[in-house]
Amino acid sequence: MPRFAANLTMMFNELPFRARFAAARMAGFRAVEFLFPYGHDAGLLQTDIETNNIRVVLFNLPPGDWDAGERGMAALPGREADFERSVSAAIEYANTLGCKNLHAMAGIMSPTVDPDRAMATYMRNLAQAAAELAPHGITLLIEPINTRDMPGYFLSRTKDARRVIESVAADNLKLQFDIYHRQMSEGNLIHGINNNLDIIAHMQIANPPQRLDPSAGEINYPYVFQMIDGMGYEGWIGCEYKPLTTTKESLAWFEPYKR
Numbered sequence: 001m002p003r004f005a006a007n008l009t010m011m012f013n014e015l016p017f018r019a020r021f022a023a024a025r026m027a028g029f030r031a032v033e034f035l036f037p038y039g040h041d042a043g044l045l046q047t048d049i050e051t052n053n054i055r056v057v058l059f060n061l062p063p064g065d066w067d068a069g070e071r072g073m074a075a076l077p078g079r080e081a082d083f084e085r086s087v088s089a090a091i092e093y094a095n096t097l098g099c100k101n102l103h104a105m106a107g108i109m110s111p112t113v114d115p116d117r118a119m120a121t122y123m124r125n126l127a128q129a130a131a132e133l134a135p136h137g138i139t140l141l142i143e144p145i146n147t148r149d150m151p152g153y154f155l156s157r158t159k160d161a162r163r164v165i166e167s168v169a170a171d172n173l174k175l176q177f178d179i180y181h182r183q184m185s186e187g188n189l190i191h192g193i194n195n196n197l198d199i200i201a202h203m204q205i206a207n208p209p210q211r212l213d214p215s216a217g218e219i220n221y222p223y224v225f226q227m228i229d230g231m232g233y234e235g236w237i238g239c240e241y242k243p244l245t246t247t248k249e250s251l252a253w254f255e256p257y258k259r
Helices: 017-026 042-051 080-097 115-136 158-168 179-185 189-196 221-231 248-257
Strands: 003-007 031-033 055-060 101-103 139-142 173-178 200-205 236-239
Touching: 003 055, 017 031, 017 042, 031 236, 042 080, 055 080, 055 236, 080 115, 115 139, 115 158, 115 173, 139 158, 139 200, 158 173, 158 189, 173 179, 173 189, 179 189, 179 200, 189 200, 189 221
Parallel strands: 003 031, 003 236, 031 055, 055 101, 101 139, 139 173, 173 200, 200 236
Antiparallel strands: none
């Protein structure tokens, strides 16, 4: 049966961030993910995790200046030192929180940047980051993100992510397969998952067109979950969706999957 992790950035927004760990556990989740922990003391978050007997399975490297529109630095020429510092910061939090997956956002690409130079920068940065994470037992993830929601994002197609992963050839560089982004950019969900299962280390879900819960949108998620289960996928599936009302009211879909 699929294993689901609540995304605490998107879900349980009725509560302060640290209270969301308890809310997720009470709702039946045994794992959580979130975008960024860096505005919170790592030791206090560790206490929340242990108190609620819950796992953190994913968060992102620092993305640069988020409020100014930055969405990662991994592919940005000239930002290599900033990216290196982001890796160090993420390792410190990941070790404290017991998290074994970190997502490196590629970044929004200026139209004046040579795409080949950006790709070379991307692969060098990923190779270096993967090497730094390996001794800690941490997997580095990359995720294609649709360019309707994030115009100019450097990595938007699954085939390009696969090419990067195969070119870098680091054992701990894997694919974060977001079903919502895949549907928005490419569709062909089941084939996309099956054809890339060998490199997928984490999945995420939301339902287009409004990025709502699995019961509200154009994707037949019960069928998708059945197919994923049949493929033998053993990783976590992060619930990175926007509840239409309250998170509790959005969780009717989750009832059959509670353990």
